[in-house]
Amino acid sequence: MAECFSNEKYQQQLENKVTNLKALLSHFSLPDLTVYSSPISHYRMRAEFRIWHDKDDLYHIMYDKNTKKRIKVETFPIATALVNDAMQKIIPLLKPNYLLRHMLFQIDYFSTLSGELLITLLYHKKLSDEWRVEAEKLKQQLAEQGVNCHIIGRASNQKIVIDVDYVDEVLPVMGNNLIYRQVENSFTQPNAAVNIKMLEWATSVTQGLSGDLLEFYCGNGNFSIALARNFRKVLATEIAKASVYSAQHNIAVNHINNLIIARLSAEEFTSAIRKEREFNRLKGINLDDYQCDTVLVDPPRAGLDIETLNNLKSYKTIIYISCNPHTLCENLQQLTETHSIKHFALFDQFPYTEHIETGVVLHKNN
Incomplete structure (x- = not known):
């Protein structure tokens, strides 16, 4: 197991990602690539395991993605030490407790x-007061x-919260401790150490920019909280209610007074800013008060829709x-028709996988 998480093995996989990313984007005019590495173990804040029952025994399992073979998991080196400690201690407590x-078919850990730490127990049965x-x-x-943890029980159309359904993260970014409320079952960056590097990179590349900032897909305010200090005002959009709730809390607890979150999708905001539609969710927000020269997008894997892409081309x-x-x-392909790439970064959020997280900054051509 130690060999799997050696520095040599990690550096080799990271070099492969660098090679693949450069090759994929080779037909663009690119600046030098800045690479942000991950810790080689205990970097993942979340872990999800199926639970296997074998008579009086039970244990965590995962399935091999190629063979579908069941694998017993006793330790999980990519997850935080906090998760690994909880994994070891919760199973002996569950075994003798029939209720x-x-x-029980799954346990999720969120650290x-x-x-x-938040632990969610998932069941194929209705959960009772007992x-x-x-x-x-x-x-x-x-x-x-x-x-020390919070516990949640989940079943079909049922959620029971023991205490609270969130954790509060503290990330040191450019000399400031930023607080982020992270709600169970909503999106957060999985690798906190690399997330800090992403936030510091974004803070660095936006220093000295003019005007206000617009952000699409802001989640719980991960980027907008960190970047607010670099702009006069920030307007961020997010469609998921749980993420908007977290973002509003994070604005308050970090004492950010120049950031507003609107619960809109990127497509809806594009319609609103073009004055094609009015939204009650924008009540009290005058879009004409913003001079957004900079836009930040962190879209899902499907990327950006064509209307949003066309809208982005108007920003500096x-x-x-x-x-x-x-x-x-x-x-x-679309964005470089009007803009040039000025910064290019790789963030290794998911070591030992083919997954690549990329940061690109484009400036509008004169």
């Missing part, structure tokens, strides 16, 4: 650098063994964070 183990009592006991038993500076280099390549 907690019966019909933070700040030491918080289950809640036993889950509260489980929380206390884990605490007695040094695992475009910051594109991509989780899929192939759709990034397709979108850059």
Whole structure:
């Protein structure tokens, strides 16, 4: 196992990603690539495991993606030490407890650098008041063994929260500790160490830019919270309610007074700014008050739709964070008709996989 997570093996896979990314985008005029590496182990804040029942025994399992073979998981070196500790201690507590183990099919772990942990137990049965009592006991038993956590029970159309359904992360970014509320079952960056590097890169490349910032797909305010100091005003959009709730909390707890979140999709905002449609969700926000020279997008794997791409071309500076280099390549075909690439970065969010996270900054041609 130690060999799998050696520095040599990690550097080799990272070099392969660099080679593949440069080759994919080779037909563009690119600046030097800046590479941001990951810790070689204990970097992933989330982990999800199926639970296998074998008579009186039960344990975490994963499935080999190629052979579909079941693999017993006793330790998980890519997950944080906090997750690994909880994995070891929760199974012996579940085994003798019929109410907690019966019909349990999955356990999700969600940790933070700040030491918080959320554990979600997923069931093929309806959860009762008796289950809640036993889950509260489980929380206390884990605490007695040094695992302080929140617990959630999930079943079909059912969610029971023991205490709270979120964790509060603290990320040191450019000398400031930024607080991010992260709600269970909503999107957050999986590799906190690399996320810090992404935020510091974005902060650095936006220093000295003019005007205001517009952000699409802002999630819980991951980028907009960090970048607010570089702009007069920031307007960010997000469609997921849980993420908008988190973002509003994060604005308040970080004392950001120049950032507003609108619950709109990128497509809806494009219609609004073109004055094609009016949205009640924009009530109290005057789009004419913003002079957004810079736009940041962090889209899903499918990339940007054609209307949003056309809208982006009107901005002086475009910051594109991509989780899929192939759709990034397709979108850059459009964007480089009007803009030139000035910064180019690779963030290794998912070591030992083929997944590549990319950051690109484009400036409008004169």
